[in-house]
Amino acid sequence: MSSVILRTAARYMMPLLLLFSVFLLWRGHHEPGGGFAGGLVAATAFVLVAFSEGPAAARRSLPISTWTLIPIGLGLSSVSALLPLLQGLPPLTGLWLPGDKLGTPLLFDAGVYATVLGVVASVLLALMEEETS
Amino acid sequence: MEWMVPFVFGVGALAPALHTRLRVWSGPVLALVPAGIALYAAARQPAISDGAVPEFRASWIPSLGIDWAFRQDGLSNLFVLLVAGIGALIVVYAGAYLREHPRLGRFYAFLFVFMGAMLGLVTADDLFLLFVFWELTTVSSFLLIALDHEKEAARKAALQSLLVTAAGGLAMLAGFILLVDAAGTSAISQIVLQGESLRAHASYPWILALILLGAFTKSAQVPFHFWLPAAMQAPTPASAYLHSSTMVKAGVFLLARLSPALGGSDAWAATLLVVGAATTLLGGLLALSQDDLKRLLAYSTVSVLGLLTLLLGLGTPIAAQAFVVTLLAHAFYKGALFLVAGNVDHGAGSRLLSQLGGLREAMPWTAAAALLAGLSMAGGPPLFGFLAKETAYEAVLEAPVGSWLLAPLVIGTAVTLVFAAIRVGLSPFKGELGEAARDAHDAGPAMRLGPLVLATTGVLAGLLVGPAERLLVAPAASVVLQGEAPTGLALWHGFTPILALSLLTLAAGAFLYRHRERVVAAAAPGMAFERRGPAWLWDRGWELGLAAAARGAHAFQNGSLRRYLVVTLGVGFAVVALSLPLSDLRAAGPTADTPIVGIAASLLVVFAAAVMARARTPFLAVAALGAVGFGVSLLFLMFSAPDLALTQLVVEVLTVVLLALVLPRLPRPAKPKPARAVAIGVAVLGGATMAGASLVAMAGEPFEPISRFFEERSVIEAHGRNIVNVILVDFRALDTLGEITVLAVTALGILTLLRRRRPSDAEVQA
């Protein structure tokens, strides 16, 4: 599991994969991608590090626990759903900043991204930790 | 009046808490509520007897046309007076009678639920609203009978009464639905105006049969009467209230209420006359040999309920009058006698007539109430019961059909009731004091109040017959008749044949009482009918039903997961297969173009799946599963779903990781068992069915897809060019929110399972 090649590869791959996942999230509204795919790709990045350097190292590479990503993600999506209420619009109405680049749908998708990443990474890391303990 | 039901329910909810505060005063304080309602109803009665009909109507379930509608006509208000008035006395009585009972607070709650439901039942002007209250009275009766739920007999009686009356109630609901369908409205006040057209309606026989089933079970008519004597397991105040003066009258109330709509046909008359006659006769005969005071009263109640049904079957004006007078008189004297039985039980320690006697000096108040109520039950002048008997005689003597049979039957039954009345009202109190009752003492004031007031009311109503007729009887009878009620109720009509018959009845009853030992002995074989009759059939049916259910459950739930899966999947796929519109399959040739990669991907999926079927080790199976996933994402890519292809590919990697983590930890596979033929059969059936289903689905679009909406608005309104993503995060974002919540909940479940320590070997062996 801890071959030098894998460890080195993982160290360089992880930021690339994370960057790619954010890219998928960002462009998802117009091109293939989106929160589901982005979150899954980000989760593979963590799994890769966990395989090469152990799950503890994978956890250290993120400032917060993967577990807390789940409520954060659900919260982001919920907030984006409820924001239109402030303007007196029905919930889940899409609101856009000028330029139509940033809006509540993107916030919603970011919530999906965080939830998917949190769920998949939490489950897989927990399984791996049980394996090693 | 629309506030009565919620108000009484609210009081019922608070009653247990109130009882823990007030203790001995809880009875009198709670009784203020029904007493107030009785006063309210009494204050309205003069206007109602002049023809006013207060109404309330608010929409309740508009989509079904069901209203929260109430009406207070002469019949309704008579019942409100009875339910609330007797209810107040019962609450006071129960507070003393059940003083030591640990569940008195709960008893109050049940009693108020019943009271509220009964008030709603008699005032509701919507059939479905009435049904709701009807079922609530059934449920509260169940709870009251089973108040002493430690006793098996009480549980059994409670369940039996619930099943009999609820089964009848279900039949009645079906009848109501047909009736509402035929009448075009669920408002009772509208339905009763359509008698002519309803009786000619094609579904009239069904309506009649189903509704009668409900009314007969509730009012304990033969052959459903057996639950009522069994229900005597209830505490005496509940028996006095529900099972003599109010709830069991709900059935005949409904018949009276609907008689303008359903009555008047030959089927109605024949059914009610036959069932009523059978019930009144059987109840009277079975009452003869009873030794237990409460059971004796219960059988005589069955008899009177039969008489009430019979009178409604006659349908003449004088019969309607007799119906109301009998109902009122019975509520007074039977309520009083039940409470007397409670006092005797309480003071002398027994309810068995063979052990009771000579209590008049020890229990003077109770004895006085018993004497007056017993005299009313026997039909002695000048009590209200006398008027009831006279009008009932008049009604059967002037019956349009079969009076030659009905008159002797009713008069004969009346003799048995005279006999019963003397035994209940007189024999416990006269003669020598029984050995067992040396310490007998009279009940306290709270327990004297109920029987004395009810018995005195019977006297007063008899003496003040004029006002009673004008204020109470005529308004109710005119509702039953939908027309002018007869007048002329009087204690003294001169020397008429009816008076002679009345006196003869009393004399015959007294004669029977002189020879009571022989009468009781002669009537005893009648109970064999009870033991081998409908009650026996019911019990056997119940046992057989339970046994059949146990066998059925055992056959399907044998604990084998495989059996469940085979049955579930086999049935499920068979249903789908049978309903596939294969004839719709057009020649599904190759679509526009057939990419060679698509064919290759399909074949890869087929091949990898086949490998999985043959795989003997988890490793090979997981590798093949990964190949299937790869083939599937290739298919997604070929057929214009780049988002799916991307997602599927990443998920496939993660799935393989997941399986590689968990599968090695599972126990070693045992020697593989050969696939069973039935498993192969279900698998082939399932595969063929789903292949067929996919062909049907791909064959064409039977309807316009709703995706046009998304395609047209994706860029313009949602500013996104990837329509799939726009659907997920904008158009159908609520669904997505639900889905990521499912993900979160699944993760929660997995982590909870993981945090539970794996059991150690020692634990497993233990």
Add this chain to the structure above:
Amino acid sequence: MTLFVALAIGVVYGVSILLLLRGSLWQLLVGLGLLSHGAHLLLFAGGGLVASAPPLVAEGATQPAAGSADPLPQALVLTAIVIAFAVLAFALVLGDRAAAKARTDDLDAYSGEPG
């Protein structure tokens, strides 16, 4: 083409049912994973197979080109894929915990009272 896809769907369903019914824990779990592929393919194919016309709108246009694939089944399948993964993970962990108690792969031994 539809015949090939229908064949794939039929075989995937048939094999996964067979795996579910083998009475072996690991085959049950693997079969569950295979079953979701069948369901996704069925749902996806039900929306119609269209080659090389993804439901994307070209830059500057306001509507997808005529004859593009139906986006709705794709959106449904997309979430289904992720949820199927989570459910499979749950089933695996549940099976693992059950096996730790029963200590056998034979599902028939799982019936009855817990030891």
